Amino acid sequence: MTPTIPLMRPKLPDREALEPYLVEIDKNRWYSNSGPLERRFQARLAEYFDIDSRQLVCVSNGTQALSISLKTVSRSPVGYCLLPSFTFAATPHAAVGAGLEPYFLDVDKENWALNPKTVEAALKDLDVPVAAVMPVAPFGAPFNIEEWDEFQRVTGVPVVIDAAAGFDTASAGLSPVMISLHATKAMGIGEGGLILCRDNNLAEQIRAARNFGFLGERVAEIPGMNAKLSEYGAAVGLAALDGWSESRAQLCQIATDYLDVFEGIDRLRFAPGFDRNNAVTTCNVAFQDPVASQIIDALREEGIETRRWWNRGCHREPVFAGCQRTSLDSTEYLADRVVGLPFHIDLGKSEIERIRDAVMHVIAR
Numbered sequence: 001m002t003p004t005i006p007l008m009r010p011k012l013p014d015r016e017a018l019e020p021y022l023v024e025i026d027k028n029r030w031y032s033n034s035g036p037l038e039r040r041f042q043a044r045l046a047e048y049f050d051i052d053s054r055q056l057v058c059v060s061n062g063t064q065a066l067s068i069s070l071k072t073v074s075r076s077p078v079g080y081c082l083l084p085s086f087t088f089a090a091t092p093h094a095a096v097g098a099g100l101e102p103y104f105l106d107v108d109k110e111n112w113a114l115n116p117k118t119v120e121a122a123l124k125d126l127d128v129p130v131a132a133v134m135p136v137a138p139f140g141a142p143f144n145i146e147e148w149d150e151f152q153r154v155t156g157v158p159v160v161i162d163a164a165a166g167f168d169t170a171s172a173g174l175s176p177v178m179i180s181l182h183a184t185k186a187m188g189i190g191e192g193g194l195i196l197c198r199d200n201n202l203a204e205q206i207r208a209a210r211n212f213g214f215l216g217e218r219v220a221e222i223p224g225m226n227a228k229l230s231e232y233g234a235a236v237g238l239a240a241l242d243g244w245s246e247s248r249a250q251l252c253q254i255a256t257d258y259l260d261v262f263e264g265i266d267r268l269r270f271a272p273g274f275d276r277n278n279a280v281t282t283c284n285v286a287f288q289d290p291v292a293s294q295i296i297d298a299l300r301e302e303g304i305e306t307r308r309w310w311n312r313g314c315h316r317e318p319v320f321a322g323c324q325r326t327s328l329d330s331t332e333y334l335a336d337r338v339v340g341l342p343f344h345i346d347l348g349k350s351e352i353e354r355i356r357d358a359v360m361h362v363i364a365r
């Protein structure tokens with residue numbers, strides 16, 4: 001059955017908004033390799049994040065961005081990358097892409113993320129070589145970059161932050177922070193990503209790592225690959241930035257409608273960071289009881305599409321099932337309770353009410 005309320009309906013800049021940038025590309029005949037549009041996109045983004053433009057690197061997608069960042073910061077080219085199991089498969093795939101073994105840690109039940117103090121304590125018990133830690137800011141939740149910079153200072157273990165959905169909340173620190181520009185994200189351009197990093201030297205190395213490790217001349221000096229953003233990607237990015245305040249307001253309005261319609265229901269709570277003033281593109285809800293499967297089935301019957309965005313944790317994905325891990329009690333707890341409800345700018349309040357009624361039908365049983 002085709003869902004009458006789809007989970008997601010991304011909206012990227014339309015043809016009219018793209019036109020002036022495409023005309024420029026035709027004129028420039030410069031299609032990739034740090035072209036003029038990409039440099040402009042970089043400068044505008046740096047202004048948005050309030051950093052020097054050298055501290056922002058545009059990349060071809062978020063997964064590659066994580067991989068090249070890990071390759072650049074890792075103390076050793078082999079070893080373990082500590083990361084949460086409660087994340088999208090891209091996070092451990094990126095670790096493997098950087099030549100590291102994923103090692104899954106448990107998240108905090110309250111904020112769904114790794115806690116730097118818990119990871120610091122875990123390091124003392126782990127009898128394996130740890131090359132890096134990759135915390136995830138879940139579903140665009142804010143994170144405290146200073147705490148992770150401090151973690152790196154105290155432990156000496158490099159950190160790369162996966163803030164894939166964090167365009168509206170992320171801030172730059174000394175450790176690289178990745179933001180995805182995938183079509184499903186708030187500032188979507190199709191495929192693309194960003195790295196923020198206040199350490200100029202590290203940012204320069206990451207910029208080189210996305211271009212075959214060429215530091216100055218066309219000589220491969222450090223590990224790298226091709227992870228550059230094309231001029232066409234930058235064109236969509238510039239057009240998306242032109243429309244950002246409007247699309248941001250639309251996303252915040254849908255979050256506001258959800259919070260209003262679900263107000264007073266106490267057997268569920270919204271994802272950390274889901275609020276009226278944070279532009280995200282998913283609406284994850286944690287139920288008090290382990291009813292995720294029932295909710296998904298019941299809403300499907302009503303024509304409402306839902307998703308466990310992160311399945312049941314990456315340790316349950318076949319390709320990562322053999323990876324080492326600590327106990328993952330909170331991850332299992334969340335896997336039984338967290339469901340992604342429909343979220344897109346076409347959702348009307350009456351549809352959100354329909355979603356609420358279908359949810360209530362299950363939790364009020």
Ligand SMILES: Cc1ncc(COP(=O)(O)O)c(C=O)c1O
Pocket residue numbers: 061062063064087088090091136162164165180181182192193
């Ligand atoms: C938590 C997380 N990390 C990494 C990624 C990968 O980003 P990209 O799709 O740009 O490669 C995603 C994408 O959705 C994600 O949700």
